[in-house]
Every structure is written in structure tokens, then in C-alpha cells.
Amino acid sequence: xxxxxxxxxxxxxxxxxxxxxxxxxxxxxxxxxxxxxxxxxxxxxxxxxxxxxxxxxxxxxxxxxxxxxxxxxxxxxxxxxxxxxxxxxxxxxxxxxxxxxxx
Amino acid sequence: xxxxxxxxxxxxxxxxxxxxxxxxxxxxxxxxxxxxxxxxxxxxxxxxxxxxxxxxxxxxxxxxxxxxxxxxxxxxxxxxxxxxxxxxxxxxxxxxxxxxxxxxxxxxxxxxxxxxxxxxxxxxxxxxxxxxxxxxxxxxxxxxxxxxxxxxxxx
Numbered sequence: 001x002x003x004x005x006x007x008x009x010x011x012x013x014x015x016x017x018x019x020x021x022x023x024x025x026x027x028x029x030x031x032x033x034x035x036x037x038x039x040x041x042x043x044x045x046x047x048x049x050x051x052x053x054x055x056x057x058x059x060x061x062x063x064x065x066x067x068x069x070x071x072x073x074x075x076x077x078x079x080x081x082x083x084x085x086x087x088x089x090x091x092x093x094x095x096x097x098x099x100x101x102x103x
Numbered sequence: 104x105x106x107x108x109x110x111x112x113x114x115x116x117x118x119x120x121x122x123x124x125x126x127x128x129x130x131x132x133x134x135x136x137x138x139x140x141x142x143x144x145x146x147x148x149x150x151x152x153x154x155x156x157x158x159x160x161x162x163x164x165x166x167x168x169x170x171x172x173x174x175x176x177x178x179x180x181x182x183x184x185x186x187x188x189x190x191x192x193x194x195x196x197x198x199x200x201x202x203x204x205x206x207x208x209x210x211x212x213x214x215x216x217x218x219x220x221x222x223x224x225x226x227x228x229x230x231x232x233x234x235x236x237x238x239x240x241x242x243x244x245x246x247x248x249x250x251x252x253x254x255x256x257x258x
Contacts, residue, residue: 076217
């Protein structure tokens, strides 16, 4: 199972900034191991961020996104104590969902 | 005799239900994968990736801004941010021309979310990076060359 994401959500002047650091190998499927065999691709394909129950960002990732992907975005609204949930699914069907309170 | 017949029917009905549940379980993962734009992410050329996204040939626009370093010392972690000043921005995508799979990420921006995203991408070599923005149903883009220096001291 994947490690938890680190999520920060901060509300300032009516805009909430969300920063997410995911823990994932993001293997491209192009690299070879020491014996020359291709390492199979393993990367996050879809990500959804919600503010309470409203979707504020949905993203599709390819293998070109860095290992342990970082993502930052902003949405209007949001107040202290609101819930921000981020969840992802990878190409092997693994998934992870974490939530944080807006500060 | 009658009781036995009923028991048999019940057993048969039970099996039918199990079959239906299994079928439902099989259908679900396919639906989930359909949302990921495989054609665009597997595309090997810029034109193919653009057409898989339905972008065609986007216009260059000064309202799309890429914030990224001119020189990236580590190609494995290149910070790239895109800001769109176009009204009704619906989608922001980041493409790296010389990567084997050029489409790195695509963000859907619902109303209420600012068209301002930052992420980090991998770059195999010095390349143009494209930001493709869909606003009001039309596609716009901006590009920026990022030089990748491997194993150097940033000179």
C-alpha cells in the first residue's frame, strides 16, 4: 500500500491554496533494471480533489510526472475547518485517499 | 415431491444472483479506466497528442503563462506552473515535446477553481514545454524551452 499524501490547505483572502505531495514511484515503463529487463510502468493516472463534497480539481497524469508527484492549485472560497480530500488511482488499480482541514 | 422441487428452484435462483453480481464486479473497473485519455497519453508526437485531446492546432496566446526555470539542473524534477488569464478556462495540459510520452498531465478546472496549477515533471533532455489551455471551448497554448543539464553544476 502506498504511503499517505502530505496535504496542506490554507485559506487566505477568500482563496484556498492546496498543496499536495504524493508518495508514488511513477515508473515510466521506459527504464531497464540491472539485468536489462524493462521495469513495467506504474504511475498515478487520475486524481480528484474535493472541497467538502464539491470537486475542485480533477487531473489525469501520465508517466512524465515526477516521482512523488507534487501538485499545487487554488480555489475560491473555503474557510478554516473545511475539509479537503484528495484521492488518486494508479494504472495498477491501487488507490489512496487522504483528507485535511483547511487552516 | 413439491417441496423438493421448490428447493431446487431456489438453489437455481441463488446461482443466477451470484452470476449477476460477478458480472457487475467485472464491469466496474472498465468504467473507471475509460475516464483516462489513453490515446492522448500514449501519443508519440505532439500532433497526435493534440488531436487525441481534441485540440487540433491551438493558437499561441500571451494570456497563457508558463512558469518554469530556463535551465533545469535535474531533469527528474522540473517544476512547471501554468497560469491562464483567459476567461472560462476549463482545462490545462502540460506537454513535453521530446519526452517519449509527451502529455505529462491534464487538469480539469471546474468553475470556482483558479486556472493556476503547479506540478513537477520529468524531462529526458532539453525540450520545448507546451501549456495547452481550453477556454470557452477553444484551445490556446504557450511554449517555453527548458534546458536540461545532466550531472553539471548548473553552468
